[in-house]
Amino acid sequence: MRRVAFTANGTRHDLEIEPRELLVYVLRDRLGLTGTNVGCDTSSCGACTVLVNGESVKSCTMLGVQAAGMEVKTIEGLAHNGELHPVQQAFHEHHALQCGYCTPGMVLAAVSLIDSGAATDEAAIRHGLEGNLCRCTGYHNIVKAVADVAGVS
Amino acid sequence: MAVAETATETFVGTSVKRKEDASLLRGRGTYVDNLTLPATAYMAIVRSPYPRARITSVNLDAARAAEGVVSAFSGTDLADDWKGGLPCAWPVTEDIKMPPHYPLATDEARYQGDGVAVVVAESRALAKDAAELVGVEYEPLPSIAGVERALEEGAPLVHEDVGTNECYVWKLETDDFSAALDAADVVVTRRYFQPRLIPSAIEPRAVVAQVGPTGDVTIWSATQIPHILRFATQLVLGIPESKIRVIAPDVGGGFGSKVEVYAEDQLAVTLARRLGRPVKWTEERAEAHVATIHGRDVVHELTFAATNDGTITAVKSEAWCAMGAYLQLVTPGVPLLGAWIYSGPYAIPNYSVTFTGVFTNTTPTDAYRGAGRPEATYVLERTMDALARELEMDPIELRQKNFVKEFPYTMASGLTIDAGDYDATLGRLLELLDLDAIRADQAARRESDDPRQIGVGFSTYNEMCGLAPSRILGAIRYAVGGWDAATVRFQPLGSVQVVVGTSPHGQGHETTFAQIVADQLGVDVDDVEVLHGDTASSQQGMDTYGSRSLAVGGIALWNAGEKIIGKARKIVAHQLEVAEDDLDYANGTFTVKGSPDRTMGIREAAFAAHAAHDLPDGMEPGLEQTAVFDPPNFSWPAGAHAAVVEVDTETGDTRLVRYVAVDDVGTAVNPMIIDGQVHGGVTQGIAAALFEEGAYDEEGNLLTTTMATYLVPSAAELPSYETDRIETRADNPLGVKGVGETGTIAAAPAVINAVVDALSHLGVTDVGLPATPERVWKAIEEVRT
Numbered sequence: 020m021r022r023v024a025f026t027a028n029g030t031r032h033d034l035e036i037e038p039r040e041l042l043v044y045v046l047r048d049r050l051g052l053t054g055t056n057v058g059c060d061t062s063s064c065g066a067c068t069v070l071v072n073g074e075s076v077k078s079c080t081m082l083g084v085q086a087a088g089m090e091v092k093t094i095e096g097l098a099h100n101g102e103l104h105p106v107q108q109a110f111h112e113h114h115a116l117q118c119g120y121c122t123p124g125m126v127l128a129a130v131s132l133i134d135s136g137a138a139t140d141e142a143a144i145r146h147g148l149e150g151n152l153c154r155c156t157g158y159h160n161i162v163k164a165v166a167d168v169a170g171v172s
Numbered sequence: 173m174a175v176a177e178t179a180t181e182t183f184v185g186t187s188v189k190r191k192e193d194a195s196l197l198r199g200r201g202t203y204v205d206n207l208t209l210p211a212t213a214y215m216a217i218v219r220s221p222y223p224r225a226r227i228t229s230v231n232l233d234a235a236r237a238a239e240g241v242v243s244a245f246s247g248t249d250l251a252d253d254w255k256g257g258l259p260c261a262w263p264v265t266e267d268i269k270m271p272p273h274y275p276l277a278t279d280e281a282r283y284q285g286d287g288v289a290v291v292v293a294e295s296r297a298l299a300k301d302a303a304e305l306v307g308v309e310y311e312p313l314p315s316i317a318g319v320e321r322a323l324e325e326g327a328p329l330v331h332e333d334v335g336t337n338e339c340y341v342w343k344l345e346t347d348d349f350s351a352a353l354d355a356a357d358v359v360v361t362r363r364y365f366q367p368r369l370i371p372s373a374i375e376p377r378a379v380v381a382q383v384g385p386t387g388d389v390t391i392w393s394a395t396q397i398p399h400i401l402r403f404a405t406q407l408v409l410g411i412p413e414s415k416i417r418v419i420a421p422d423v424g425g426g427f428g429s430k431v432e433v434y435a436e437d438q439l440a441v442t443l444a445r446r447l448g449r450p451v452k453w454t455e456e457r458a459e460a461h462v463a464t465i466h467g468r469d470v471v472h473e474l475t476f477a478a479t480n481d482g483t484i485t486a487v488k489s490e491a492w493c494a495m496g497a498y499l500q501l502v503t504p505g506v507p508l509l510g511a512w513i514y515s516g517p518y519a520i521p522n523y524s525v526t527f528t529g530v531f532t533n534t535t536p537t538d539a540y541r542g543a544g545r546p547e548a549t550y551v552l553e554r555t556m557d558a559l560a561r562e563l564e565m566d567p568i569e570l571r572q573k574n575f576v577k578e579f580p581y582t583m584a585s586g587l588t589i590d591a592g593d594y595d596a597t598l599g600r601l602l603e604l605l606d607l608d609a610i611r612a613d614q615a616a617r618r619e620s621d622d623p624r625q626i627g628v629g630f631s632t633y634n635e636m637c638g639l640a641p642s643r644i645l646g647a648i649r650y651a652v653g654g655w656d657a658a659t660v661r662f663q664p665l666g667s668v669q670v671v672v673g674t675s676p677h678g679q680g681h682e683t684t685f686a687q688i689v690a691d692q693l694g695v696d697v698d699d700v701e702v703l704h705g706d707t708a709s710s711q712q713g714m715d716t717y718g719s720r721s722l723a724v725g726g727i728a729l730w731n732a733g734e735k736i737i738g739k740a741r742k743i744v745a746h747q748l749e750v751a752e753d754d755l756d757y758a759n760g761t762f763t764v765k766g767s768p769d770r771t772m773g774i775r776e777a778a779f780a781a782h783a784a785h786d787l788p789d790g791m792e793p794g795l796e797q798t799a800v801f802d803p804p805n806f807s808w809p810a811g812a813h814a815a816v817v818e819v820d821t822e823t824g825d826t827r828l829v830r831y832v833a834v835d836d837v838g839t840a841v842n843p844m845i846i847d848g849q850v851h852g853g854v855t856q857g858i859a860a861a862l863f864e865e866g867a868y869d870e871e872g873n874l875l876t877t878t879m880a881t882y883l884v885p886s887a888a889e890l891p892s893y894e895t896d897r898i899e900t901r902a903d904n905p906l907g908v909k910g911v912g913e914t915g916t917i918a919a920a921p922a923v924i925n926a927v928v929d930a931l932s933h934l935g936v937t938d939v940g941l942p943a944t945p946e947r948v949w950k951a952i953e954e955v956r957t
Contacts, residue, residue, distance in 0.1 A: 037297075118425040148887045
């Protein structure tokens with residue numbers, strides 16, 4: 020077991036974890052942050068995307084111990100004072116989610132994409148989200164929602 | 173008494189934003205894997221790495237001795253737990269071969285992924301570690317994967333004791349069919365293979381089973397069918413249904429793959445009973461690729477007979493359909509779900525359809541989005557283009573010439589389409605498409621010998637969904653009915669609870685159903701709470717699949733609402749001292765005819781029903797009504813779709829440039845949600861056309877074991893879509909038709925017809941599925957050499 024301290028959604032955690040534990044399971048099983056979903060074993064689907072120091076990371080590709088000293092943000096930490104983040108709000112307005120399973124990862128990937136300034140047009144948005152799979156929406160409304168927040172058509 | 177204001181808004185027909193989003197967007201979904209009960213033990217399955225092997229021994233000693241292991245069992249250890257096998261509800265013929273199928277194999281593993289042993293431990297990681305220590309001795313046996321080869325003389329048998337790989341032969345043919353074929357001017361026959369598709373819901377399957385102090389069982393399952401799963405659990409484990417509660421909480425997509433009675437759910441229950449602890453299992457993605465059902469894997473030969481002027485006089489389909497190694501819940505019936513629509517939207521008087529079900533050493537197939545109808549529509553719409561080429565006729569003109577024009581229309585296959593306007597859907601598509609511009613661009617690129625060629629392809633489809641009239645299901649040997657149930661309940665202070673027997677997993681039932689009830693009862697959409705997916709609150713239901721929830725469950729809901737209005741009318745008539753017939757009802761208010769100021773709201777009637785101070789003699793208190801609706805007919809959505817593709821003729825790389833869909837799904841309750849269903853459905857059809865193929869080698873080793881090799885498309889591979897609708901009212905009180913599967917049914921042939929069109933000037937007439945760069949390049953090379 021290793022002792023690891025990191026911040027999740029603004030709260031500091033000091034945990035004893037197994038070196039082999041993936042960050043996603045530390046978040047889900049240790050911290051009860053079950054909003055971060057697991058969709059595959061091969062870092063293909065992006066359902067487990069979280070923000071680590073502000074950048075999107077597939078939390079199944081990172082060990083919990085690697086989060087030492089870092090700031091992790093999950094979907095539970097995105098709304099501010101009960102108000103949805105603009106990307107969450109846009110997903111609601113544009114019907115960019117159906118079953119909702121990919122949604123936390125997709126929203127955080129979109130937040131990272133928009134914050135990085137790379138969401139410059141539809142093609143860039145589509146390219147920027149290619150690490151996140153959605154089986155329900157065909158991406159049409161996800162792209163619309165992200166474009167809306169990014170202010171591009 | 174305080175009752176809420178009567179709503180003046182109308183909700184049906186408007187894009188009400190979804191109620192479901194509030195929790196899902198905040199990461200507060202209730203997916204099964206998010207649930208951890210105290211003292212939970214975790215299950216891991218040991219699966220056969222061989223497509224077929226004799227199990228000579230299973231040694232569990234090392235696993236049982238490993239850290240954190242609670243117990244471990246072989247198939248033989250658990251054999252006495254099963255009162256019945258995993259059920260197949262659709263024995264399509266009298267002489268169908270139905271080999272027994274138990275949650276774990278005992279003597280022989282028959283596909284890669286077949287469960288052989290199970291380990292239970294204190295954590296999922298420890299269970300997985302210990303599963304690696306289970307020592308299974310296998311004796312590999314000859315095995316087979318392809319449907320055609322499986323039927324050859326001397327092919328390895330999937331079930332030795334069955335004596336053949338032929339599971340069944342099912343046929344539907346009109347009288348004098350051969351004469352019609354003989355009399356034709358033109359006969360076109362084409363052969364197609366539709367590969368396996370792996371449904372790939374992003375939420376893997378998961379189950380938690382808990383046994384209570386009286387032997388009552390609660391099963392949380394990522395399932396589309398909580399009611400059917402409850403029923404089936406009695407069949408498999410002998411627990412009375414009355415002691416079983418199945419909860420389908422938030423379910424992360426299904427697409428048919430969760431319409432199933434899986435081994436793992438039954439294992440979790442039996443182990444929870446044996447161990448006296450909750451047992452939990454969550455599928456891993458690589459496991460899903462072998463242990464969750466697949467779709468398609470069908471070889472077709474389709475024949476059209478036509479006159480020289482392009483009138484199609486007969487259609488004949490022969491299909492060889494992979495069952496996989498075992499029959500799951502409706503495996504043999506999947507082809508039958510397409511059996512009546514091989515004439516599609518066309519008036520074809522002579523009809524012959526034959527299906528041969530074939531066992532192979534592969535993961536069982538079952539219903540995957542569209543189930544039987546994408547298979548039929550693909551071969552039909554591809555062959556429409558082939559016939560058009562043969563007749564040197566425009567493919568649009570050929571379609572228009574053969575469309576059914578008047579409704580209701582009884583097809584040669586025997587079923588009746590209630591409503592549609594196929595010329596109107598195609599007409600609207602052509603308005604949106606600007607075909608002249610596409611053809612001009614195509615001509616210019618051909619003229620300049622541009623390496624990047626474009627093509628346009630069409631698919632005009634109809635389909636039968638809204639499963640299903642129980643009498644018809646009985647006549648085609650399905651084991652149970654196709655009705656659904658709903659309860660509408662006014663709470664004393666005027667809020668409304670709705671309980672439905674359907675079980676959504678992304679479709680937005682909580683919103684759509686609330687819209688219907690809100691309009692009917694004159695309440696706000698936010699005052700309607702829709703409960704579903706728990707057999708404790710919803711005792712009756714037939715669940716969600718086959719685009720049935722609105723077309724069947726929605727009508728049950730409407731009927732329950734009408735019963736509410738009927739009872740409220742009696743209360744109002746009694747209290748206002750008028751005859752029931754003297755009351756008009758609109759928007760939640762009863763008004764005495766001719767006396768517009770004498771009114772009583774339905775919410776007031778609801779309170780009166782609960783107070784019960786002054787009800788008509790003999791009336792039971794409360795305002796709650798249940799309706800069960802058995803549809804008299806299937807639902808018949810239809811539409812016209814077009815794809816525009818650009819093909820790099822030097823590399824075979826194919827890009828979908830545009831996709832235009834015009835659908836007729838009857839009355840649009842929530843246009844936003846309908847568009848979402850079309851987008852998602854179309855995407856799965858496009859994926860089948862261009863990207864996805866569940867591939868086996870000849871022996872039955874799966875080659876596409878992860879999402880890195882099975883290519884679910886991302887946003888980067890797809891364009892935005894152009895969608896529109898026309899509305900012809902279906903013959904039901906809401907006028908609605910199913911929409912969940914239309915896109916998947918329509919899209920694949922449109923895309924492949926477009927690829928062939930892009931290359932037709934080179935002489936290409938066919939490209940196999942999926943049209944990967946390699947396949948397209950080879951198709952070009954073949955005609956060049």
